[in-house]
Amino acid sequence: MKMPILIHPDPRLKKVCAPVDDVTDEMRKLAEDMLETMYHAPGIGLAAPQVGILSRLIVMDCVKEEGAEQEPLVMFNPEIVARSDEQNVYEEGCLSIPDQFAEVTRPAEVEVRWIDMDGRERRAGMDGLWATCVQHEIDHLNGKLFIDHIGPMKRQLITRRMQKLKREQARG
């Protein structure tokens, strides 16, 4: 089931999300719905607060090549446990900030720990787009957006554009 995606500014996108105590059937269903919503958008990552659920859950798939097999990744309570000194710059976007992009600098490689769909603890090193994406999505769980990493002028400009977009949508 596809879910509506919240558009910035929204107070729910500013909240620190609660840890998931138990990977229940209900949480697994939410993860599946989030993947469907992300693929449909289309996007490469989605965090639970973006669909209005304030729980520490993210989904990702950074395989972008046409015709390549999907690599859906579901992470409950994801945590960065190590970061490289080396930094990487990517032009980031966000499904909650449609059609707006900005360059963001983040560690090039990270080690991440999370709980998978079967409730098992997992750990993996990530680099390239996966590293950028996982940091972007974990930021969402802490009420942070990619525009919080850029200068105040551009952040305000993007926020004003989104307020205008929301007014237009509300008018239908």
Ligand SMILES: [Zn+2]
């Ligand atoms: Zn985002």
